[in-house]
Amino acid sequence: METMNVKEEARRLIDKLPENCTWDDLMYGIYIRQGVETGLADVKAGRIRTVEEVRNRFGLST
Template identity: 30%
Template sequence: MSAIKQEAQKMIHNLPDDCTYEDIQYHLYVIEKIKNGVNRAENGEITSHQDAKQRMAKWLSH
């Protein structure tokens, strides 16, 4: 069995019995985004705190 499939099964097993399909989709989405972020950071694809603040200032000033 692939590691991804095992991880998904473990995640589903840890959800409450009354979870919905949307709950499962959301948790899979969050796990994927976290893993992508970690991989990008490990590959040096990062933004400094100052650059992030400058980029966000454009959004927050409107």
């Protein structure tokens, strides 16, 4: 994903919200967007683990 202007992206997010949205709705949208971007950056940087690795680390059955 290419780097985008934060203000432009914030405006797009706001424009997609319904007219009767709350501040919590806006903050949730920002939170989700930030989490997705962080996850994509982790994948791009190779900071990933397989489900099997995570299960083994926490002693969970497969």
